[in-house]
């Protein structure tokens with residue numbers, strides 16, 4: 522395959538040895554611009570990230586960006602059918618870190634999600650999505666400041682494995698025959714016109730995700746870890762997630778049961794508890810202070826991410842990271858999608874990717890630059906310079922374009 526990637530002349534790779542990251546002063550970091558509003562957002566975000574690094578380290582540190590391709594731009598560059606070229610995967614593998622804009626996934630037919638494929642190919646098993654409130658952001662709830670949670674969403678299993686058979690195909694007929702004929706299943710209501718999906722959830726997959734969530738809670742002085750599941754209905758998949766999660770907390774972290782179980786507590790007081798997903802979705806509205814670190818399965822995590830983001834102002838300000846804590850691989854990306862109706866209009870809110878960059882800098886240990894982003898984003902919102910999404914429900918807002926919002930954040934770095 523032709524090489525379309527132009528590696529910067531300067532810069533070095535980030536690496537990980539014995540669980541410890543080594544970050545050079547000029548790390549090469551691959552990025553994917555993204556589809557739809559991706560270019561608007563990326564062009565604003567990269568300026569903010571670079572400005573924060575320049576300001577914090579006075580030229581001693583600098584990111585060397587390496588453009589890699591996925592999605593629609595990849596098809597333009599590499600040709601038909603090349604949605605996720607091998608050299609993009611190779612770059613993410615080699616350079617350890619990456620950051621990306623959103624990529625389009627068609628509904629029903631067409632290609633399967635490139636976003637999900639990247640997570641699976643690189644085994645980025647934890648999707649980490651912090652949800653915090655920035656003072657002044659308009660919110661649909663009365664006390665958005667009560668929401669301070671970090672979602673750990675399992676990122677490689679569940680129905681996102683993409684094991685599905687479309688109704689009317691020979692594969693669906695074989696699945697039906699296997700289930701009805703060999704497994705004795707009698708509860709498929711309309712067997713001949715059903716599509717089938719398979720939901721793999723494993724002990725290993727659950728344990729590595731819950732381990733990451735508990736470790737995060739320990740490292741960051743959090744109060745509790747809640748296992749969110751629908752184990753009353755899906756007993757062995759979602760129920761398995763809950764049981765394996767509790768077992769791991771006891772076995773590896775010394776948790777002991779409280780009040781007769783199954784809730785338990787770590788020696789330092791962190792509570793490990795569980796909640797059924799539908800109840801959780803109402804309780805995050807009625808009593809958000811009961812929740813802190815959340816560990817959940819892939820689909821629940823997807824729903825919960827957008828729901829919680831809405832409580833603190835919307836998915837325009839919802840960052841995230843896909844991480845493998847063992848290999849060190851990480852791809853940072855917003856929670857939201859391509860928002861195609863705003864593509865090329867320079868109006869969309871870039872905060873989610875800016876804050877994903879902030880997460881990346883913090884993970885690299887470049888905390889001064891990360892802090893600068895948080896401080897100046899906060900100041901910009903308090904000055905009421907905001908994009909359309911916040912402006913539409915903020916009194917006295919100065920509505921600015923995506924690029925102008927980035928300029929204001931950079932100005933506020935001083």
Ligand SMILES: NC(=O)C1=CN([C@@H]2O[C@H](COP(=O)(O)OP(=O)(O)OC[C@H]3O[C@@H](n4cnc5c(N)ncnc54)[C@H](OP(=O)(O)O)[C@@H]3O)[C@@H](O)[C@H]2O)C=CC1
Nearest residue numbers: 623624625626627636836837856857858859860869870910
């Ligand atoms: N990781 C990824 O790359 C993801 C990709 N996708 C893909 O994106 C495509 C579109 O998905 P869709 O379901 O429409 O969801 P989107 O998240 O793209 O957009 C839904 C709505 O959310 C609001 N929104 C999204 N991003 C922003 C932002 N940066 N600033 C302000 N508001 C924002 C807009 O609301 P309003 O209309 O009120 O202004 C928008 O219409 C699909 O192909 C989907 O598969 C989806 C999620 C994640």
Ligand SMILES: O=C(O)CCC(=O)C(=O)O
Nearest residue numbers: 625626634636637823856
């Ligand atoms: O891959 C997609 O298109 C959607 C993914 C998604 O919604 C998410 O990861 O939150």
Ligand SMILES: [Mg+2]
Nearest residue numbers: 823826827856
């Ligand atoms: Mg989603």
